[in-house]
Amino acid sequence: MRLPDMPLHDPFVVADEETRTYHLYTSNDPSVSGVEGTGTMVYRSHDLRDWTPPVPVFLTAEQKNLWATDGGWAPEVHKWAGRYYLFTTLHDESQPLPVPPPNRWGTPFPLKNHLRGTITAVSDSLLGPFTVVAPERPTPPPHLMTLDGTLHVDRDGRPWMVYAHEWLQTIDGTMEAIRLAPDLTETIGDPVFLFKASDAPWLGEQIPAGVPGRLPPYITDGPQLYPTPDGSLLMLWSTYEKNLVGPDGNISGGYVQTYAVSESGDVRGPWLQRRPLVRDDSGHGMLFRTFEGRLTMILHRPFENARGKLYEMELNGHELRVVRRCTDLDGGG
Template sequence: MPLHDPFVVADEETRTYYLYTSNEPSVSGVEGVGTMVYRSRDLRDWAPPVVVFLVSEQDGVWAADGGWAPEVHKWRGRYHLFTTVHDERRPLPVGPQDRWGVPFRLPAHARGTITAVSRSPLGPFTVLSPERPTPPAHLMTLDGTLYVDPEGAPWMVYAHEWLQTVDGTMEAVRLDPDDLSRAVGDPVYLFKGSDASWLGERIPAGVPHQLPPYVTDGPQLYRSPGGLLVLLWSTYEKDTAGPGGSLSGGYVQTYAVSESGGLRGPWRQRRPLLREDSGHGMLFRTFEGELTLIVHRPFENARGKLYGMEFTADGLRVARRRDDLDGGG
């Protein structure tokens, strides 16, 4: 099952797991940028995917490439699809790279999450505001996710791309509850990629530990039974020196915990949950009640991997590997 940036909806009414990912024409049989969904009753055997959203079928969408990180949330009786699109022909301004001593120029361009809606988890989904992304259009952003605060107000939490900022950040913007495609007010800064102090642990001796860039990907927020607010996110762990002093490494699934219990933090970074080129994970509960993490691994030619998880008094931990479901590897 080829998939990237997996997102699972466990629908209690139909006892069906819906696994959303970017459309892969060689698998779905449908050409175009969009979203496809696999379905299962047991997380082991899956029906062939069906396409639920195509950018080309929407009128006047501002960008036609990408279709990354689709996720579906039920809000006020309708299903809302968030997915990221981009247009490389529309350049955006880049932040102050010189203070980092970056040995290359970063090609920032228009990228952001769009919001579409349907009456069914199987679509078809229709874009609500085709003329713009939900986060501010002058920011290069991706991977928008829904967070509902204790007062019931919806927010989109997203990653602000390192291509524009060098040190990628997590940010949030409040949404209009009557139209989840419309932001209300200015973005709120949460944290930056370099806040994860463990990022330099695998860098060879003699290589500076504070070289950019710092990637932020795949935010997902959850409230633990004990009241902790946890934010899953992914990055690249730096472990080798590349051309010009740049650093590269495997994809990593990590997380942060809000010290205040609220969206504004401050956020305390925790050690990675998974390495092995794994990431962009999300949590869901099985119909048997087990807290489960799904990630993709490896980053290229990715497949879904499942883990049983447990909330602890101060965070989150991996309880067991579910290779009985995903076939191992």
């Protein structure tokens, strides 16, 4: 299989040096894995060009007393304390959360909040099976509607979960972080606010002045943390650029891949926003290094019927840029 033939959303790559194998994790798709159910599957490759058919590594139906069985979004696998930990987001629409009061924008549309959050599962192998460590609840505080949790280990070796706090609760979506216990089963302390989506100054800069009507939500999505050699910390994240005005006056826009920088190297920031890396309805990317040492970004495009797209990247200090699109690997399009 090659990337143009591989349905995937929210791709995450683990480059396993021991086996010289790339593991590409995404939500389970029964049409290609051949296995029904919500969960995570993995494609494997030695060269980023030719991939094995995917195999499931996690299925919610195989877990005992799991608080939710829908979703399976944005799976990531991280090595921690000699084992492999899967982070993926689940939700349960039958468990409603209170609707928050209107904020400074008011509530422009009915908000239906329900239990959503990232779970943590563990395995001794990159191929699973993964078992949820705390099946009775999501890892972030359950009264918050959250998604896309990712692992960050700070300079003192302490684990954190960084996640997106849904715009459905906040209108202006935020990125937040919370400390994790050493076994990643529980959180420590309260969430820390990192930034809000509208902090990106380019968001909406093309909306004509004087457009009447309500402001759309501002979305945070797909965080991934990447330490730089100069001691800074990058965060890849995605949002929707609001630069189109329809005949009805409503404002819309496309999915974009952008990033922010914490020059202090601390996950708590302060975070400085950079301009988008890739537009064209692309996003939820992550950085990894190939076995040859090339810094590479993978993301999905388009949002619907998504496929993986690969980019060679350059890091100059803490400034990130696209060198080229790897059409020889991802087939173009």
